[in-house]
Amino acid sequence: MMEKIFARGERPVTAPAPDGGHRHRADNGSHGDADGHSMQVRNLHKAFGDSAVMKGLSLDFVDEAITTILGPSGTGKSVLIKHLVGLLEPDQGEVLVFGRNIWGISENERYEIRKKFGVLFQDGALFGSMNIYDNVAFPLRKHTDRAEDEIEHTVMSHIKEVGLEEAIDKYPGELSGGMRKRAGFARALVMKPQIVLFDEPDSGLDPVRTSLLCDLILDIHREHGGTYLVVTHDIESAKKVSDYIGVLWKGNVVHYGDASSAFGSDDPFVRQFLSGASAGPLGMD
Numbered sequence: 031m032m033e034k035i036f037a038r039g040e041r042p043v044t045a046p047a048p049d050g051g052h053r054h055r056a057d058n059g060s061h062g063d064a065d066g067h068s069m070q071v072r073n074l075h076k077a078f079g080d081s082a083v084m085k086g087l088s089l090d091f092v093d094e095a096i097t098t099i100l101g102p103s104g105t106g107k108s109v110l111i112k113h114l115v116g117l118l119e120p121d122q123g124e125v126l127v128f129g130r131n132i133w134g135i136s137e138n139e140r141y142e143i144r145k146k147f148g149v150l151f152q153d154g155a156l157f158g159s160m161n162i163y164d165n166v167a168f169p170l171r172k173h174t175d176r177a178e179d180e181i182e183h184t185v186m187s188h189i190k191e192v193g194l195e196e197a198i199d200k201y202p203g204e205l206s207g208g209m210r211k212r213a214g215f216a217r218a219l220v221m222k223p224q225i226v227l228f229d230e231p232d233s234g235l236d237p238v239r240t241s242l243l244c245d246l247i248l249d250i251h252r253e254h255g256g257t258y259l260v261v262t263h264d265i266e267s268a269k270k271v272s273d274y275i276g277v278l279w280k281g282n283v284v285h286y287g288d289a290s291s292a293f294g295s296d297d298p299f300v301r302q303f304l305s306g307a308s309a310g311p312l313g314m315d
């Protein structure tokens with residue numbers, strides 16, 4: 031497993047690597063400057079009622095790399111993803127995508143930026159009334175004026191890539207969880223997104239299917255490139271796919287660095303969480 035991490039670390043990245051735990055504390059006030067990063071979060075605060083979920087989180091994601099965000103249940107991983115795609119508005123702080131504060135621009139501009147994202151939600155988020163082909167074709171039909179034969183070419187190339195060519199006429203309800211995720215992945219790719227977000231791609235999958243899905247993520251990233259963010263609490267998946275790892279706890283980043291630095295961290299919480307130990311700062315609450 032560890033060899034894989036180091037092998038991935040050899041791939042070129044277009045932005046400087048995080049410095050093992052300090053870079054996430056981004057404190058320069060230069061707004062609107064991508065600074066080589068397509069996704070940045072600055073001092074993000076978010077509360078639901080009395081419950082503060084994000085408490086000043088800052089993070090610069092490394093372009094063209096796979097970053098995994100790990101953290102215990104309820105720590106705000108999905109809330110972070112929703113902020114990145116503009117589904118939640120921060121109470122305070124900024125989400126910068128390609129250097130633009132997505133809440134400092136018009137709804138139309140935000141909509142245009144969203145098209146640069148591919149998102150794989152936990153259950154694939156497929157339309158139950160459409161077959162797999164139509165589900166994957168949906169973004170192209172909705173957001174482009176491409177002719178059907180052109181759409182077919184793109185759709186079939188991504189369906190083949192995820193190994194679902196035998197299932198194009200099937201409906202989501204007829205597929206296994208793993209197949210639904212692969213269909214969701216194909217759909218996330220058809221608009222050629224520069225950023226792909228995965229919300230717990232391993233949820234509900236057995237270890238073998240999880241490992242195969244991780245292989246697929248790696249293969250497709252190698253083929254198409256892009257900035258990938260994977261949110262999970264599955265340590266094995268993180269070991270397998272990550273170039274960089276961010277660990278969240280209690281609304282903040284407690285570690286951010288390349289994958290080997292996370293697994294070598296001295297921080298008691300990071301050590302406990304990544305080893306799955308019951309003794310340590312993380313309890314049942």
Ligand SMILES: Nc1ncnc2c1ncn2[C@@H]1O[C@H](COP(=O)(O)OP(=O)(O)OP(=O)(O)O)[C@@H](O)[C@H]1O
Pocket residue numbers: 078083101102103104105106107108109110263
């Ligand atoms: N729309 C909302 N309204 C109220 N509370 C919310 C809302 N969305 C999230 N929360 C709360 O925010 C906290 C963080 O939730 P989130 O789903 O981001 O956790 P997570 O780290 O993704 O957890 P898991 O690993 O279990 O999926 C939880 O306490 C959750 O109940």
